[in-house]
Amino acid sequence: MKKQFLLAAAFASAVSGVASPPKTPVRKPQPAGSAATSSAAPVRKFIDPANMDKQVKPGDDFYEYANGNWLKTSKIPDSKTSWGSFTELRERSVEAMRTLLDEAAKNPQKGRLQQMVGDFYASGMDSVTIEKRGWEPLKGDFARIDKLNSLPAVLDELALQRRQSNGMLFGFFVAQDRKNVNKYLPQFGQGGTTLPDRDYYLKNDARSTKIRAAYRDHLTKMFGLIDDAQAAQDADKIIQLETALARAQMARVDMRDPYKTYNKLTISGFNAITPHINWTDHMAKLGATGQDTVLVSNLNFFKAVDSLLVATPINDIKTYMRWNLLKGAAPFLSSPFVKQNFVFTRELTGQKQETPRWQRMSSLIDGTLGDLLGQLYVQNNFKPEAKKRMLTLVDNLEASFKEHISGLEWMSADTKKKALNKLVSFKRKIGYPDKWKTYDGVTIRRNDFYGNVEAAGQWAYQYMVNRLGKPVDRTEWGMTPPTVNAYYNPVNNEIAFPAAILQFPFFDADADDAINYGGIGAVIGHEMTHGFDDSGRQYDADGTLRDWWTADDATKFKQRAGQVEAQFFGYKVLDTLAVNGKLTLGENLADLGGLAIAYDAFKKTPQGKGNTAIDGFTPDQRFFLSWAQIWRIKVRPETQAQLILTDPHAPGQYRCNGPITNLDAWYQAFNVQPGNKLYKAPDQRIRVW
Known part of the structure; x- marks a missing residue:
């Protein structure tokens, strides 16, 4: 959509911040079309000259x-x-x-609403338990990925991960059909990369080169946190695969065109452009049953995905899957993962300190x-x-x-x-x-x-x-x-x-x-x-x-x-x-x-x-x-x-x-x-x- x-x-x-602005004195609202003129209430300057620089000509x-x-x-x-x-x-x-969350966390007995948001917040603020678990929450998924030995098995795992809200390789969502707005339709889009834009992979200017180097270092250190014996080599594999995906992506300007990104296909037509992916089977595993038509924003991207799945060694695909699980989970794991995540965020954005935990939990x-x-x-x-x-x-x-x-x-x-x-x-x-x-x-x-x-x-x-x-x-x-x-x-x-x-x-x-x-x-x-x-x-x-x-x-x-x-x-x-x-x-x-x-x-x-x-x-x-x-x-x-x-x-x-x-x-x-x-x-x- x-x-x-x-x-x-x-x-x-x-979204983040450190101070709440002072509260405004409450006064009776003025009717629409009139200016506030009451002299009984404290006067507030809605245009504060102290913020202006009158030495500059308007x-x-x-x-x-x-x-x-x-x-x-x-x-x-x-x-x-x-x-x-x-x-x-x-x-x-x-x-x-x-x-609101502090109050709900203290009083979960007030009702289901308070219990759900309060207990979620309390669990996110419980850093002691989170530190003890380390990266244990991922180990079951990693063990299952390690056993994958064929492309059909990889596709099944991709579908399973997406149902668990861990989408990777491409985008998938259900939204209104732009040419038949009274109907929801399965829709597929480009994706699969980590850096903010495809240009970071494809350009060789100083900024892009610096970000890629920082990304490789980040990958190596993140893999190192899960005892990956070949962390540096795996980092290179991720960059290689994501760069190939970036080459197939449309530019952001082109993605703004609603007609360029509107490609309606039958399932059999989608299968024809990706001969190694059976979308009838895959969509059933995604839970998108009973559908005969899909929207695809970038056909060439999915042709590239199909080719990459065949040309890429399965062990490299498994490394890519582990990385996507790891990067998605990192904000919710123990402090070494959160801190390393922030190291890379700092490189991308210049942010100097981590956002406080309570703010991250509130936003989550x-x-x-x-x-x-x-x-x-x-x-x-x-x-x-x-x-x-x-x-x-x-x-x-x-x-x-x-x-x-x-x-x-x-x-x-x-x-x-x-x-x-x-x-x-x-x-x-x-x-x-x-x-x-x-x-x-x-x-x-x-x-x-x-x-x-x-x-x-x-x-x-x-x-x-x-x-x-x-x-x-x-x-x-x-x-x-x-x-x-x-x-x-x-x-x-x-x-x-x-x-x-x-x-x-x-x-x-x-x-x-x-x-x-x-x-x-x-x-x-x-x-x-x-x-x-x-x-x-x-x-x-x-x-x-x-x-x-x-x-x-x-x-x-x-x-x-x-x-x-x-x-x-x-x-x-x-x-x-x-x-x-x-x-x-x-x-x-x-x-x-x-x-x-x-x-x-x-x-x-x-x-x-x-x-x-x-x-x-x-x-x-x-x-x-x-x-x-x-x-x-x-x-x-x-x-x-x-x-x-x-x-x-x-x-x-x-x-x-x-x-x-x-x-x-x-x-x-x-x-x-x-x-x-x-x-x-x-x-x-x-x-x-």
């Missing part, structure tokens, strides 16, 4: 003007790869989860029993009035977007009609699911951490394959309530905003409209615009991958999108590394459209219609300053280099500065003139939506 996210997975996987670098002093004085905590608005909120979210439980922990989170950290205010904001953003579509000079009436139909068909998910997963069949034991991880993983796999043959459940969420993020899902044509993002600086019930529209309003617009970005526009109102554009309108859209692509290719990040305008195009289009739509919606509020300054800033200035402060972030150079390759989002500085240079209102708000570094002549400003 393809989703567009406000932030990249690379950031989401690095028109030269708006990001630095809005955030410069914050950037100079803030430090990335040693246990983090980055620090900024998102990570500060994630810190608050993880702290909240810790409180959020990722495995998220609907249980999410219920506790919502009960304690989400106010009903926030959801009500969000629904109003979504209504206002939708009305603004309608006006934008209706007023497009470059789009024909026929395509406009279909675009408007898609817009009003958006499904909205705010805060938390309408129904929660119950995790029936999962047994959590207080003294068996690794067993709990396995049990949760096996349940998740079985839950996924059990979808086959059942009606599509459109109530499911792709994120848990404590997640600081948002997403658009094209096959459901839905936008979702988890509870944890509905906090300052994105949203605050006490803030004036300029703050909320420049923050969460632009995020709402961002997710809406994903339905009309270069990829999302190819799905229609019911989520089907189907062309609804006239040829002329599609050409005009691509011309405008190409201008955004070129703009972002022009941004240099680290020495020779530039933003990849093709990889980040969808997110850049969403930022540009979202900000423009949010601004026009803001101008319909009483504050937006007026010109009353607050703390010395006009309403329009506060709107754009709010936009700028949500993107403030400091990132370690090693992490930034990785994100340039893997992240479909541009760095925060360019997410801030890129879109505003195309909005006339920003020029007027800050009197940006020719000669300012960010200035673009009116006829050079890009408008897509």
